[in-house]
Amino acid sequence: MTVPEAGPGPETAARPWDVWQLFFETTARLTTEIEARLKEHGCSLMDYQVLLLLWNAEDHRLRMGELAQRMVFSPSRLSYQIGVLEKRGWVRRRRCPQDARGLEAELTDEGLRAFRRLRPAHARDVEELFLRALEGDDADRLAAVMDRLARTLA
Amino acid sequence: MTVPEAGPGPETAARPWDVWQLFFETTARLTTEIEARLKEHGCSLMDYQVLLLLWNAEDHRLRMGELAQRMVFSPSRLSYQIGVLEKRGWVRRRRCPQDARGLEAELTDEGLRAFRRLRPAHARDVEELFLRALEGDDADRLAAVMDRLARTLA
DNA sequence: CGCCAGTAGTTCAAATTTGAAGGAAGTGGT
């Protein structure tokens, strides 16, 4: 309203700080709900994300450090998480051939089956709770913003 | 590239699932970094958000339940958080006059001062790490998407 | 009034997360 516009401009001139608060709160609600639904199938969202990264990786394995980077986990947090998944039989630790300091986390056959079992329900949840809210070129616009954010953070 | 377009369409047709992953990962990086910076001033992001909500509230007070809703916290989590802030002298618990079951969390004078001390640095961080990435009408578009997400979750 | 289902918060134990410290192995200079 304060800035003259040519043509039909946006109805709402969102105040930047409100956008941040809305982003923060909505993100919390979204991940909380998705996590709650996934947990009914016996898996936390972080568990799932680890499985997903391993699933996508060459030979279903990744170096611990690489995994920690991608998950935005501290080393100790990743160590704990992998420990949990290992006890559950979904992941195995292997010493890395190239570098005896390092370890690789590898999806077991059981982990593979668990992932395949979990995926459909989780995909539907993300679909329903997140993707459905994206209209028109929202996906592209959102991706562009996230890319810019990621670049700032790098 | 796979879909014929009339005129100069968007360069990138982001695949929905990738958008979700990017959103999830970038959000994690962003909040992790903002939290790290805030902690150098001796306050967690959740502490700050509680202070902010109380700051904005009538008489700087809110019912525990209301606060829990807005923070997306479980009752026990809020109870713990308020306990921490209370020990630090930033917040006080008062029995609610209208309903003897309930409590209100109220900002103390010291809490007020703490918030005013924290705010500038945090504002700069959010500015630098989040708001700067928003170009053109990104803020409005993002707000619209978040609104739609929130409505789905309600 | 007296009972009772429902509401508001707290508490407790178990699970997770953090951050500092440690142990094992690579790397590079001498």
Added chain:
DNA sequence: ACCACTTCCTTCAAATTTGAACTACTGGCG
């Protein structure tokens, strides 16, 4: 070969988070 430095990951204690009881109070109904 040796030593200092770095990298990779784990471990440990303390802080936080979760989820299931548990306590205190309300409001409505007989």
